Amino acid sequence: MTASPTTNKNVQSVSGITVRLAGDSGDGMQLLGTQLTNTSALAGNDVATFPDFPAEIRAPRGTRAGVSGFQVQFASEEIFTPGDVLDALVVMNPAAMVTNLSDLRKGGILIANEDGFNEKEFKLAKVESNPLDASVIEETYRVVKVAMTKLTRDAVSEFGLGTKLADRCKNFFAMGLVYWLFGRSLDPTLRFIEAKFGKKPDVAAANVAALRAGWAYGETTEAFGESYQVNAAELVPGTYRNIMGNQAIAMGLVAASKLSGKEMFYGTYPITPASDILHELTKFKNFGVRTFQAEDEIAAICSTIGAAFGGTMGVTASSGPGIALKGEAMGLGMILELPMIIIDVQRGGPSTGLPTKTEQSDLMQAMFGRNGESPLPVLAPRSPGDCFDIAIEAWRIATECMCPVIILSDGYIANGSEPWRIPALSELPKIRVSHPEGSDGSEAYKPYMRDENLARPWARPGTPGLMHRVGGLEKEDITGNVSYDPANHQHMTDTREAKVAQIANRIPPQDVFGETSGDVLVVSWGGTYGSCHTAVDRIQKAGHKVSHAHLRYLNPMPSNIGELLGSFKKVVVPELNKGQLRMLLRAEHLVDCLGINKVQGKPFTVTELVEQITEIAESAKNQTPSAGGVARSAS
Amino acid sequence: MSSLPVLKAADFASDQDVRWCPGCGDYSILAQMKKVLPELGVPREKIVFISGIGCSSRFPYYMNTYGMHSIHGRAPAFATGLKSTRPDLMVWVITGDGDALSIGGNHFIHMLRRNIDVNVVLFNNRIYGLTKGQYSPTSREGQITKSTPMGSIDHPLSPLSLALAAEATFVARSIDAHVKHLGQTLARAAAHKGTSLVEVYQNCNVFNDGAMAYAQEKKQRDDNVVELEHGKPLIFAKGTKGIRLVGNHLEIVNTADVPADDLLIHDEKSPNPSIHMMLARMSYPEMPEPIGVFRAVENVETYDDQINAQVDLARSTKGEGDLEALFASGDTWTVQ
Numbered sequence: 015m016t017a018s019p020t021t022n023k024n025v026q027s028v029s030g031i032t033v034r035l036a037g038d039s040g041d042g043m044q045l046l047g048t049q050l051t052n053t054s055a056l057a058g059n060d061v062a063t064f065p066d067f068p069a070e071i072r073a074p075r076g077t078r079a080g081v082s083g084f085q086v087q088f089a090s091e092e093i094f095t096p097g098d099v100l101d102a103l104v105v106m107n108p109a110a111m112v113t114n115l116s117d118l119r120k121g122g123i124l125i126a127n128e129d130g131f132n133e134k135e136f137k138l139a140k141v142e143s144n145p146l147d148a149s150v151i152e153e154t155y156r157v158v159k160v161a162m163t164k165l166t167r168d169a170v171s172e173f174g175l176g177t178k179l180a181d182r183c184k185n186f187f188a189m190g191l192v193y194w195l196f197g198r199s200l201d202p203t204l205r206f207i208e209a210k211f212g213k214k215p216d217v218a219a220a221n222v223a224a225l226r227a228g229w230a231y232g233e234t235t236e237a238f239g240e241s242y243q244v245n246a247a248e249l250v251p252g253t254y255r256n257i258m259g260n261q262a263i264a265m266g267l268v269a270a271s272k273l274s275g276k277e278m279f280y281g282t283y284p285i286t287p288a289s290d291i292l293h294e295l296t297k298f299k300n301f302g303v304r305t306f307q308a309e310d311e312i313a314a315i316c317s318t319i320g321a322a323f324g325g326t327m328g329v330t331a332s333s334g335p336g337i338a339l340k341g342e343a344m345g346l347g348m349i350l351e352l353p354m355i356i357i358d359v360q361r362g363g364p365s366t367g368l369p370t371k372t373e374q375s376d377l378m379q380a381m382f383g384r385n386g387e388s389p390l391p392v393l394a395p396r397s398p399g400d401c402f403d404i405a406i407e408a409w410r411i412a413t414e415c416m417c418p419v420i421i422l423s424d425g426y427i428a429n430g431s432e433p434w435r436i437p438a439l440s441e442l443p444k445i446r447v448s449h450p451e452g453s454d455g456s457e458a459y460k461p462y463m464r465d466e467n468l469a470r471p472w473a474r475p476g477t478p479g480l481m482h483r484v485g486g487l488e489k490e491d492i493t494g495n496v497s498y499d500p501a502n503h504q505h506m507t508d509t510r511e512a513k514v515a516q517i518a519n520r521i522p523p524q525d526v527f528g529e530t531s532g533d534v535l536v537v538s539w540g541g542t543y544g545s546c547h548t549a550v551d552r553i554q555k556a557g558h559k560v561s562h563a564h565l566r567y568l569n570p571m572p573s574n575i576g577e578l579l580g581s582f583k584k585v586v587v588p589e590l591n592k593g594q595l596r597m598l599l600r601a602e603h604l605v606d607c608l609g610i611n612k613v614q615g616k617p618f619t620v621t622e623l624v625e626q627i628t629e630i631a632e633s634a635k636n637q638t639p640s641a642g643g644v645a646r647s648a649s
Numbered sequence: 650m651s652s653l654p655v656l657k658a659a660d661f662a663s664d665q666d667v668r669w670c671p672g673c674g675d676y677s678i679l680a681q682m683k684k685v686l687p688e689l690g691v692p693r694e695k696i697v698f699i700s701g702i703g704c705s706s707r708f709p710y711y712m713n714t715y716g717m718h719s720i721h722g723r724a725p726a727f728a729t730g731l732k733s734t735r736p737d738l739m740v741w742v743i744t745g746d747g748d749a750l751s752i753g754g755n756h757f758i759h760m761l762r763r764n765i766d767v768n769v770v771l772f773n774n775r776i777y778g779l780t781k782g783q784y785s786p787t788s789r790e791g792q793i794t795k796s797t798p799m800g801s802i803d804h805p806l807s808p809l810s811l812a813l814a815a816e817a818t819f820v821a822r823s824i825d826a827h828v829k830h831l832g833q834t835l836a837r838a839a840a841h842k843g844t845s846l847v848e849v850y851q852n853c854n855v856f857n858d859g860a861m862a863y864a865q866e867k868k869q870r871d872d873n874v875v876e877l878e879h880g881k882p883l884i885f886a887k888g889t890k891g892i893r894l895v896g897n898h899l900e901i902v903n904t905a906d907v908p909a910d911d912l913l914i915h916d917e918k919s920p921n922p923s924i925h926m927m928l929a930r931m932s933y934p935e936m937p938e939p940i941g942v943f944r945a946v947e948n949v950e951t952y953d954d955q956i957n958a959q960v961d962l963a964r965s966t967k968g969e970g971d972l973e974a975l976f977a978s979g980d981t982w983t984v985q
Contacts, residue, residue, distance in 0.1 A: 251984050254984060265976065268975065279734050299964075304734060306956070312756075313723065316720070316726035321731060325735070437976070439972060475738055476737060478694045
């Protein structure tokens with residue numbers, strides 16, 4: 015295999031590029047995007063991605079409903095989002111063009127597969143005429159029409175594939191062209207083709223030919239006078255890899271398993287966008303990971319509790335609708351006081367909602383979606399790479415406090431990716447787990463005796479002398495026997511609440527990006543971190559006294575939250591829901607928070623946050639802390 | 650290995666007061682379980698009882714073993730997670746007709762078809778006891794209950810037919826009042842490798858008293874119950890009547906009228922469940938109802954063995970998991 019070619023045309027250096035690849039859901043756009051991401055990461059850029067695809071596996075071809083997109087920003091500086099506006103848009107058909115064009119900046123590059131623009135496709139996309147022919151298009155964007163289908167067929171003709179197979183190679187042609195345009199090396203993708211299609215040499219050779227043809231097209235056509243170069247970003251020194259959120263959660267779990275010396279049982283039921291955690295974990299059987307694809311969500315979590323009772327760390331994951339089904343068993347896990355992790359990869363709701371689109375509207379479900387008084391710790395990762403750390407942290411809390419811990423991820427970070435600095439094993443926290451030793455049984459075992467964390471012991475079946483029974487009926491303090499005593503129920507309810515509340519003492523205080531007091535505090539959680547951080551950074555640079563607190567611990571919250579909220583004139587909570595964190599902050603701290611709320615199945619753009627937060631900052635500027643609508647601290 | 654202490658039935662009793670209604674059939678099942686367990690030679694700490702919700706499901710509290718009283722209908726799922734990770738434990742699932750067949754129907758089926766090595770005791774009293782007297786999935790059509798004042802219009806479900814349809818490897822039935830038979834059946838279930846299901850006809854003397862009197866009472870039992878024994882013909886009514894297979898159905902014959910060779914010989918080991926299914930469909934009053942082991946197919950791989958075998962195989966082929974190697978898998982690059 016020969017190495018990647020180099021261009022003879024002019025190269026313009028830019029600090030970052032945002033590109034979106036859009037086509038029919040069968041066109042291989044996700045593959046193209048993933049390859050471009052990996053290649054850019056390997057070139058040392060910081061990258062952030064946003065895959066956006068239909069819920070249907072193959073929505074009707076050529077229709078707007080069937081458009082699958084993949085957006086990636088790669089940059090020579092640290093970035094936190096996949097970008098708002100596109101510098102380049104690649105479209106394979108009219109439906110992809112009309113549904114994505116509004117995000118392309120003026121003067122941006124529009125590359126269109128000309129062969130995908132014909133009468134039949136116009137009809138499918140419900141457009142009257144060829145959208146490429148509109149004069150406004152040529153005036154607004156740099157349009158490059160490429161006969162990708164024909165060029166791909168020509169490039170692969172020598173390999174004797176049928177038309178259908180030959181046409182499948184056109185995403186590699188598009189990839190080659192994009193690689194040329196942004197100065198990307200072909201090598202990683204050549205290696206990928208070899209690994210993926212090595213057993214089908216004709217398909218592999220055709221894909222290679224298509225990729226090279228796409229590159230050569232960019233180099234030779236007069237449509238492009240120059241290509242672009244994004245230099246390596248100055249990231250913290252270390253060895254990096256590209257990582258997706260679900261992948262990072264799976265790796266964090268297996269790392270925690272090693273760190274704690276506990277094997278892991280993963281009981282789950284397939285659901286978008288959580289299923290990839292299962293797919294990843296099935297690869298880790300040699301780490302002692304047992305994965306169980308249960309018959310339903312309820313069985314999934316119940317099997318997890320069964321494993322936890324046996325002394326194995328139990329983990330289950332789902333998305334909102336599945337978590338709803340797990341509610342009763344989560345309550346049981348809570349009263350049994352067994353360690354386990356429950357991961358909710360949130361998606362648009364309610365009910366089946368928007369399976370492939372992101373939202374963060376399960377916070378209330380995580381906090382309160384169980385009968386009775388049953389508080390559970392809730393953590394939320396802020397980025398794909400942070401999923402790794404959150405998984406380890408959840409494991410630590412679950413085992414130290416003997417309780418189920420909820421992780422609130424979301425579709426945006428689950429499927430998004432970023433460079434991840436590979437940690438040295440010595441950097442990872444140790445997790446100490448112990449089980450009580452056996453006894454001669456002369457004294458009755460006390461399964462609900464507690465330690466300084468209010469955690470009860472984790473006695474494993476099979477240990478002599480520790481025989482005990484647990485269950486969903488209220489426990490008598492210390493003995494764990496069934497008890498209907500009113501005072502005991504009060505005591506046990508209070509104790510379980512206190513056990514979760516005291517976790518606040520053993521998590522880091524809330525950190526702030528910016529000053530610890532000022533005009534506006536932006537409070538966010540979960541996957542909106544990147545947009546909020548970038549927005550606040552810009553607003554600060556514009557001279558406003560705006561700070562940002564991003565919560566990774568939602569229950570309990572860090573102990574300094576109340577004080578922090580009271581130190582700003584206004585508190586703004588951007589969320590991809592109707593104001594769930596805002597409701598919690600208002601209820602707990604009597605702070606009149608303002609919300610920026612969006613439920614469109616899409617992440618925040620930095621621009622929309624900058625506009626709205628700046629407006630609030632302007633109005634707060636002349637306000638004194640004692641004026642109306644001022645934040646008050648409950649503490 | 651040190652010698653095991655000799656345990657008695659009383660050693661398996663927990664310190665909790667048993668709180669079933671006086672006269673409940675559950676007492677008999679509890680007594681037989683405590684009698685059978687010491688004979689198995691399994692230490693108490695290696696035994697776990699898992700139950701769902703219902704009168705029967707209070708059972709684990711009364712056993713001095715490990716135990717979990719879980720949520721309604723889901724005991725099979727808890728048992729699956731436990732047994733998959735702790736194949737060294739002997740796991741019993743205690744359930745009732747409402748628990749196993751109504752709210753837990755799904756889990757019941759999947760536990761059986763996976764053949765997880767657990768022992769299931771299904772207390773069938775054909776009524777909801779703990780929720781006070783509503784009809785259950787095994788209640789007879791037309792039954793008057795609190796929720797069916799004009800008679801139940803649901804067709805009843807046969808737990809054994811359902812189990813056989815799921816290709817369960819061990820299927821048996823016994824009766825609370827038939828203590829010797831019950832003890833023997835529990836012992837056989839315990840010895841089976843794979844999911845063993847024992848349906849126990851159990852009288853609810855408060856809400857459905859006498860529903861199974863035809864099978865429980867000594868006076869009627871001989872005429873209405875046929876005891877299955879492997880390799881032996883189906884004979885009942887003190888030897889006067891037998892069961893014969895004619896075409897594709899079973900019929901009652903007088904043993905005096907037909908040659909002994911014509912009677913159906915019970916084959917619990919047949920991998921083909923068709924005849925077992927015909928036996929499971931025998932229903933009073935048209936037919937005597939079989940008790941004993943309907944089916945006991947050995948050497949079918951269990952789920953727990955296989956899930957652990959895959960872990961062992963992965964370790965032997967890929968080596969023990971190495972975090973550093975895992976983190977660095979795929980394309981990496983270094984920033985100086």
